[in-house]
Amino acid sequence: MAKPRAERLLSADRLSFLIAFVPWLAARERSTVAEAARHFGVTEDLIRQTVLLVAMSGRPGEARWADPLPDEMFDIDWDAFDEHDELVLTHVLDLETAPRFSAREAAAVIAGLQYLAGLPESAGSARIAALQDKLSRGTAGTPVRVGAVSTGADPQRLARIREAAAAGHQLEFSYLNEQGQRERRTVDPLRVESADDNWYLRAWCHLRDAVRTFRLDRITDLDVTELPVTHTGDDVALSDDLFTPAGDELDVVVELPADALPLLGDFLIDAEFQELAGARVRATLRVAHVHGVKRLAARMPGIVTVIAPAEARDAVADWARAALQAYS
Amino acid sequence: MPSARPTIPVEDRLFSLILALLASRIGLGKSEIFETVRGYKEQHRPGEQNLSLDRMFERDKEILRELGVPVETFEPPDDPGNNQSSRYRIPRAAFELPADVSFTPDETGLLALAARVWRQGSMSAEARRALFKLDALGVGDPDPVIGYAPRLRPADVSFAALDAAISASRAVSFDYLRPGRAEATPRQVVPLALVLYDGRWHLYAVHEESGQRRTYLLRRIVGPVTERAVVEVPDGDHGAEALAGLTSLAESQRAELLVAVGSDAALRLGSRPTARWIDASHLDLGYVDAAILADELVGFGPEIRVIAPESLKAAVVERLQRVVATHG
Numbered sequence: 001m002a003k004p005r006a007e008r009l010l011s012a013d014r015l016s017f018l019i020a021f022v023p024w025l026a027a028r029e030r031s032t033v034a035e036a037a038r039h040f041g042v043t044e045d046l047i048r049q050t051v052l053l054v055a056m057s058g059r060p061g062e063a064r065w066a067d068p069l070p071d072e073m074f075d076i077d078w079d080a081f082d083e084h085d086e087l088v089l090t091h092v093l094d095l096e097t098a099p100r101f102s103a104r105e106a107a108a109v110i111a112g113l114q115y116l117a118g119l120p121e122s123a124g125s126a127r128i129a130a131l132q133d134k135l136s137r138g139t140a141g142t143p144v145r146v147g148a149v150s151t152g153a154d155p156q157r158l159a160r161i162r163e164a165a166a167a168g169h170q171l172e173f174s175y176l177n178e179q180g181q182r183e184r185r186t187v188d189p190l191r192v193e194s195a196d197d198n199w200y201l202r203a204w205c206h207l208r209d210a211v212r213t214f215r216l217d218r219i220t221d222l223d224v225t226e227l228p229v230t231h232t233g234d235d236v237a238l239s240d241d242l243f244t245p246a247g248d249e250l251d252v253v254v255e256l257p258a259d260a261l262p263l264l265g266d267f268l269i270d271a272e273f274q275e276l277a278g279a280r281v282r283a284t285l286r287v288a289h290v291h292g293v294k295r296l297a298a299r300m301p302g303i304v305t306v307i308a309p310a311e312a313r314d315a316v317a318d319w320a321r322a323a324l325q326a327y328s
Numbered sequence: 329m330p331s332a333r334p335t336i337p338v339e340d341r342l343f344s345l346i347l348a349l350l351a352s353r354i355g356l357g358k359s360e361i362f363e364t365v366r367g368y369k370e371q372h373r374p375g376e377q378n379l380s381l382d383r384m385f386e387r388d389k390e391i392l393r394e395l396g397v398p399v400e401t402f403e404p405p406d407d408p409g410n411n412q413s414s415r416y417r418i419p420r421a422a423f424e425l426p427a428d429v430s431f432t433p434d435e436t437g438l439l440a441l442a443a444r445v446w447r448q449g450s451m452s453a454e455a456r457r458a459l460f461k462l463d464a465l466g467v468g469d470p471d472p473v474i475g476y477a478p479r480l481r482p483a484d485v486s487f488a489a490l491d492a493a494i495s496a497s498r499a500v501s502f503d504y505l506r507p508g509r510a511e512a513t514p515r516q517v518v519p520l521a522l523v524l525y526d527g528r529w530h531l532y533a534v535h536e537e538s539g540q541r542r543t544y545l546l547r548r549i550v551g552p553v554t555e556r557a558v559v560e561v562p563d564g565d566h567g568a569e570a571l572a573g574l575t576s577l578a579e580s581q582r583a584e585l586l587v588a589v590g591s592d593a594a595l596r597l598g599s600r601p602t603a604r605w606i607d608a609s610h611l612d613l614g615y616v617d618a619a620i621l622a623d624e625l626v627g628f629g630p631e632i633r634v635i636a637p638e639s640l641k642a643a644v645v646e647r648l649q650r651v652v653a654t655h656g
Contacts, residue, residue, distance in 0.1 A: 011338035016395055016457040018343050020464035027466055040463050053340055059351040060364030094350050097424035098464040102396025104495060105458035108451045111567075112442030115480060115524070121438055131435060138429040140396040140422060153478075154599065165474035176592055191475040196482075197527035217599045218592065233475045259550075295592075297655070299627030301647035305654045313655050320651035322630040326586075327645050 014050075017042065021050055022074075022095040025087055030077075033085040051076060051087060059093060106139040118153025120162045153199050157216050158192065161201060164224040165189045168232075171203070173222040175214055179291045183207070185214070188229035190236055195266075202238055204231035211236060249286040252293045253307040256281060260303050267296060282307070290315040341367025342388055346397060346418060355402065355415030358385065389416075395457065398422040425465075436462055441476055448481045450488035482529050486546050487522065489553035490531055494519050499536070499556040505548045512550045517542075518559050520566035525574045526602070526616065532570035534562075543570060545617060578602040578614030583621065584635040585611045593631035610635075622647055 021040065025031060033051075037044045058073035077088035101109070113128050122128055136142070164171045172186045187203035190211070194200065198215065205212040258281045261268070272284040287293050294315045297304045306313045344366040348356060356364075362372045362381050371381060389399045400422075401414050431439065440462050446455035482488075486502065493500045500519055503512035517533035520541070524530075529546040579602075587594045589609055597603055602614030615621040622643035625632055634641040 011342065012391055012395060013453065013456065014337075014339040015342045015391075017460050018339060019346065019397070020460035024464045024466050039466075040460060053337075053343065057340075057343055057347060057366075059347045060356075060360070094347055099423060099461060100396050100425050101458055101461055102394060102454070104394070104451075104454045105396060105461070108446050108454040109439055109442045109458050111451075112445035112455070112480070113438070115445055116438065116442055116478060119438075119441075119476065121434070121441075121476075131431075131439065134429055134431070134435075135439070138425050140398050162473055176590070176595055178592075180592060182590065189474055191477055193476075194478040196480060196524065217596050220595070294629070295627045298629055298648075298651050299623055301623065301626055302650045302654060317652055317655035319629040320626070320648045320655070323626070323633075324645065324648045324652065326630060326633040327641070 014046075017046070018050060018053070019095060019099050021047075022054060022089075022092075023098045025089055026092045026096045029088070030080070031087045033087065036087060047087075051081065054089075057093075100138055100140040101135065103139060103141045106135050109135060116153070118155045118158060120155065120159045153194070154216055157219060157222055158199075160222050160224060161189050161192060167224065168229050170206070170225045170227040170229055171222065172225050173219045176218045176220075178289055178295075186225065186227070187212070187214075188231040190231065190233045191238060204229075204236060206230075211238065249288055250290065250309075250312070252285050252287050252290070252309070252312045254283050254285060254293075254297065254304050255307055256283070256300070256304045260300065263300060263303070264296070294319040336367040336370060338367075341365070342392065345388060346392070349399065349416055349418040350420060350423065352417055355400075355417035357413060357415050358382070361385065361416070431462075431465060436465060437472070441478065445478050445480050448479065450482070450491050480524065482522075482524075482546070486531075486549045486553045487529060489555070490519050490522060490546075493553070493555050494521065496555070497558050497561045499559045500553050501556060502549045502553045503551045504544060505550050515544070516556075517544075518561060520561065521570050522546075523567055523570040523574065525571060526578070526600070528620070530570065530574065532566055532573075541569075541573075543573060543616075545620070547620075574616055577616050581615050581618070583613045583615060583637065583640050585613060585625070586633040586635055587611050588631045591628075591631040593628035597628070597632070618643065626651065 017040070021036070024039070025036070033044050033047045036047045040047075054074050055076045055078075056073070060072075071091070072093070073091070074089065074093050075091035077086070077090050080086035080088050110132050113122075113131060116122050117128055161171065170186050171189055172184065174182055175185045176182050186206045187201075188206075189201060189203050191202045192199065193202060193213075199217070201214045201216060201219070203212060203214065204210075255276070256264075258275070258279045261281060261283070264271070264283070264285070267285045267287070268283075270286045274282040274284075276282055285293070290312045293306060293312050297306050297316045298319055306316050345361070345368075348361065348365050362368045362378055362385075363374075368381055368384070372378060392399050398418060400417055400419055402417075403414055440459060443455040443458045443462065446452050490500065498519075499516065501514060501516045504515045505512040516536045517531075518536065519531055519533045521532045522529055523532055523543075531544040531546060531549075533542060533544065534540070535542045584606070585597070587597065587609055594611075597613060598605065598611060600613065604612045606612050613621075618640055622640060625634065625640075625644050626647045634644050
């Protein structure tokens, strides 16, 4: 049963693309394969295949058994297509208007909008509500409310970051690092990222002379300076991983039930695993500092046990003992 | 399965079906579809029962509906009650985006960002299709002042199964680990919505035995989620209702904490929507699940001390002792 399902998914995607692509092309006098591929974020091959399919498609002919007549078919400028990779629809049958969203598509977008309510671009909840309403009217059926999300984004900090990026000025803030030390940082903002409720600023850090990721909720006293930035999002390539290894990490070995692995979150990046008896796993995590691992292990009492190095194991025990003292 | 007949790709057949059903004002009967639409007519055997074509047509209708293409079934007035003579069409007004629904470039940019929030996980297919349709409007994203890469990535394995069950209006059963219990017990519910609150995914559902609406934490669902029968799901904005319920629960369940000034705990816990500072070091924090809050608080080690309630204090102390015992 696995195969038909995969095929169906793929064809569903291709069909969605088809019914979006045709009205887009019909609305322009001409385009090119390259432009269309860029606009939709798909490969040029897919554009060519799609154009060929459209050019051969039509509505059923008046005479039942016969093939459709030419005016019952889409047509393209074949010379322009074959010789110059140009796209010109010379005969449009139908699909001149973009299709409605499906209930699930609209639901996904609406939940995403709620999540982004804290962005300065969302300009407050009134705009989000108006957009949701418009989207609902453009949906076939009623959007299934699959998800509703509270936003973890802090509008004030995000607005300040956007202001600095728009002006091309450096940001200055006080940052509490994982070791619990507060440092003054001056950075060029590159990109704002998030993972569920956690929001991050990726920036060129002038203190470290490298790209660094900062948790928004550890940033305080955020100011836009008068200094122009030296790096922008266009000229610094950012990896997809939020935390780029700095090269001076520590290997920490932890043990936990295999079921609990997802709870390790970002620590799973670059980790190595060894299966143990009783559905347990030994994982070697690359961490920036023992302080990070002590918070992780304490958050999962009795589930995650730090095995090595002794320094990390002691750090966890000391952390918990220090906390217990307050209650004795 | 070798076949002498040329195979028409699924998306090709579905596209031809859309064109045929859109073009016909009076609708098409099954036999007309099987005889004239590409992908069907190649397999059609005149004078025979076309059971495989029947099945194919049923599946195609379902795929189209899922993709937001409304296929309408109606019985001709001169032959009511005979479903063999049912006719099918796609009403243009229900298929095309209404003329009064249009978006500015800023709005399209925000909607596209909202769809991209789901680029990983079970909602990513819907999000990708929604993006195609947004691109079809041809507005193009405005150049962002700063790049955003927001991401919702439900880590809980049950998310995809529950999401599918909600879309299909199916009841489900699963084993649920109640806070403070060691053994999971079975639950039978009608799922209504999935809600991200306070950084965690919750399921809002009707508990079948009591008929009451309850909230379940996805992290406490152990083992597989089993789909059961299709059921009647009550109308309403369940997501919003669930969020309101969780918010009022966090309003009524409060913890008083002593927090080290300027610590990580002060920043992270203090910036939560449910937090209120009593003075510079005393935090009044709302929560929905005491066991989960206790786990989190242990992660902050000596940076916090629980003052009230007693039960939370005991839970934190017990966890700290467990951490010491496993690392001492």
